[in-house]
Amino acid sequence: EAGVAQSPRYKIIEKRQSVAFWCNPISGHATLYWYQQILGQGPKLLIQFQNNGVVDDSQLPKDRFSAERLKGVDSTLKIQPAKLEDSAVYLCASSLVAGPSYEQYFGPGTRLTVT
Amino acid sequence: AQSVTQPDIHITVSEGASLELRCNYSYGATPYLFWYVQSPGQGLQLLLKYFSGDTLVQGIKGFEAEFKRSQSSFNLRKPSVHWSDAAEYFCAVGGLAGANNLFFGTGTRLTVIP
Numbered sequence: 428e429a430g431v432a433q434s435p436r437y438k439i440i441e442k443r444q445s446v447a448f449w450c451n452p453i454s455g456h457a458t459l460y461w462y463q464q465i466l467g468q469g470p471k472l473l474i475q476f477q478n479n480g481v482v483d484d485s486q487l488p489k490d491r492f493s494a495e496r497l498k499g500v501d502s503t504l505k506i507q508p509a510k511l512e513d514s515a516v517y518l519c520a521s522s523l524v525a526g527p528s529y530e531q532y533f534g535p536g537t538r539l540t541v542t
Numbered sequence: 543a544q545s546v547t548q549p550d551i552h553i554t555v556s557e558g559a560s561l562e563l564r565c566n567y568s569y570g571a572t573p574y575l576f577w578y579v580q581s582p583g584q585g586l587q588l589l590l591k592y593f594s595g596d597t598l599v600q601g602i603k604g605f606e607a608e609f610k611r612s613q614s615s616f617n618l619r620k621p622s623v624h625w626s627d628a629a630e631y632f633c634a635v636g637g638l639a640g641a642n643n644l645f646f647g648t649g650t651r652l653t654v655i656p
Contacts, residue, residue, distance in 0.1 A: 430585075431585065458642065460643060467648065467649075468648055468649075469546075469632050469634070469645075469646025469647050469648050469649055470586070470632075470644075470646050471646070472643040472644070475642060475643055482642070483642075483643065518585060518586070520585075520586075522642075525642040526637075526642055527573075527574040527636035527637030527642060527644075528574065528593060528637075530588055530591075531588075531644065532585075533578075533585035533586040533587070534585050535583065535584055535585045536585060
C-alpha cells in the first residue's frame with residue numbers, strides 16, 4: 428500500500444513570495460489533514476478535509492494560507508505572501524474516515540525555508 | 543488550559559539500556575492518547591495508542607506505554623534501546639470536544655550512544 432505522498436520535499440523562497448505544496452493521500456482515505464511543524468514544536472493542525480469539504484480550518488491563517496481538495500483526493504496548500512515565521516515543515520496526513528480512533532498516516536513533509 | 547507536556551526535550555541513553563519518555567496531559571476527561579516517532583526526514587509513524595481498557599498498551603518496535611489516570615500521564619517505555627531508536631518522539635491526544643485532529647506535545651529527542 429503506497430503511503431502519503433508530498434511534494435516538493437524542500438522549498439526555499441524569499442518573504443512575500445508565494446508557494447504551493449501538494450499532497451496525495453492513501454487511496455480510499457476520505458479524511459485529509461495539513462499540519463504545520465515549526466522547529467522545536469509538535470505539529471499543529473492547519474486544516475482538515477472530509478472528502479472535498481472543509482471540516483476544520485479554525486487554525487488556518489486565512490489572510491495568507493489557502494487549501495483545497497478538489498475531487499476529494501489530492502490537496503494543495505498555498506501560502507501567499509510568505510512571511511519569515513512560515514518557515515516550518517508542512518505535514519500532510521490522511522485517515523480512512525474522520526475520528527480519533529482512526530489512525531492518521533503522515534507523509535514525509537515539505538520543509539519550507541523563508542528568507 | 544488544555545495541554546500536552548513532554549518535559550524532557552532531549553534524552554541520551556546507551557544502547558541496551560531501558561528508556562522511559564514522559565507525557566502528561568491536562569484535560570477534563572480521558573482523551574485518546576498516542577505516541578508517534580519521527581525519524582530524520584521522515585513522517586510521523588504511530589507507535590501505539592490508548593482509547594480505553596487495559597492501561598498498559600503494547601506497540602510496534604518493542605515499545606509499550608502505561609496510562610495512569612491519577613497522574614494524567616501516558617509514559618512510553620522500552621526495556622532495551624537499539625541504535626535505530628534514535629529519533630524524535632511525540633505524545634499526542636485526540637478526540638477532544640468531538641474534534642478529529644491530534645494535539646501534539648513538543649517532542650523528546652532521543653540520542654542513543656554505543
